[in-house]
Amino acid sequence: MRIDLSEKTALVTGSSSGIGLAIAAGLAGAGARVVLTGRDEGRVSAAVDSLRSSGAQASGVAVDLAGDAGALLEAEPDVDILVNNLGVYAAQPALEIPDDEWRRYFETNVLAAVRLTRHYLPGMMERGWGRVQYIASDSAVVTPAEMIHYGMTKTALLGVSRGFAKTAAGSGVTVNTVIAGPTHTGGVEDFVYQLVPKDLPWDEAQRQFMREHRPQSLIQRLIEPDEIANMVVYLSSAQASATTGGALRVDGGYVDAILP
Template sequence: MHIDLAGKTALVTGSTQGIGAAIAAGLARSGARVAVNGRSAESVDSALDRLRAEVPDAEFLAAPGDVASDDGSRQVLDVVPQVDILVNNLGIFGSRPALEISDDEWRRYFEVNVLAAVRLTRACLGGMMERSWGRVQYIASDAAIVIPAEMIHYGMTKTSLLAVARGFAKVAAGSGVTVNSVLAGPTRTGGVEDFVYELVDSQLPWDEAQRVFMREHRPQSLLQRLIEPEEIASMVVYLSSLLASATTGAAIRVDGGYIDAIVP
């Protein structure tokens, strides 16, 4: 299956590491020009060094800025005023007993995980519709459907993204623009490794800690391992392509069978 994104410009938020960096690399390998985003110029420059070494013939742009703020979003869009592929990947997560989540923390999770994506979609979708082509994606999570008791605030934001994606897909109906969400399952990133060690014995070697985590905290996974970021990226690249032109308004699962349902 050949995916050619030559001539397309992609913006991937929160792409200095983890799933975002894997998505940036995957889109670049398929020929897209990719804007790499992080909150600081230093983190973006460091990520660009790694990505250019990984995909040496690709074109990357530095797009630093905190897209959870109006000013940061404008800073990023000044670098890429025309976006063909918008991947709303930015997200924060962490465990917290439900009755200890403060109002400020509820607001922070919503502003970073949901409102930042809405803001960028609002800025980019109109131009895509005028050009009769575009792709908007939201990196959601299995937690959108299987709400974890240890991080209800995070699950709430990912459920919200499913609604946002479906709603904007209706706005773009008939325009040639597709809007989808990707339900990522438990994925191995630096942040997730830290999270695993919050829940299991921190003295365990990683391979054993991962097995314990999946057995005790994610037992319904059919994959029975953490997903690699590149596996999420492969789905995002496909949804960004012409091959996925009939897929819109959907919540696509890359969850390792974690969600115990026939359809999302």
């Protein structure tokens, strides 16, 4: 299968590192011009430089999308592919999560994506082609006891995605959610060490984390970011034109169900 995204512009939020950066690299590798975002200007610039060094067409905008997205919308008024990857997470006992944290998680993980979709989707529909994706998580369907506020936001994205897919019905625009399983990123390494002894070497810490906290995984390891990116690149392609309104799993078999 040859995926050609040349002459397409792809915006990936939360893409200065981790899954977002891997997604941007995958889209760029298929020929798209990619736009990266993040709150830290230095990290965004470094990520852009890393992609450009491999020949990618890349630019970046430093912006806090949980607040005012104006700088991004001014710099990139139209895109062909929108990947809503931005998200925050951390372990916290359910009964100790204050109202402000519930609001922060919803603003960052859900409303930021809704606002960008609301802005970019009409133009895609007018042009008769576009791709909108939301990066959810196994936590959308298997609510983690250690961070139910995060799980709630990922569940919400399933409804948001399905709803906007109906809005775009018949337009040539597809809207989907990718359900990512436990993935190996720097942030996840920090999260793992919140749940296992900090003096364990990484390989042992990862095995203990998967054994004690993610035992349902059928691959019995953390997923690599490139493996998530592969699904996103496919869903961004012309070949995925009949896939919309869906929740597609790249979870290593973690979710113990036939359907999401």
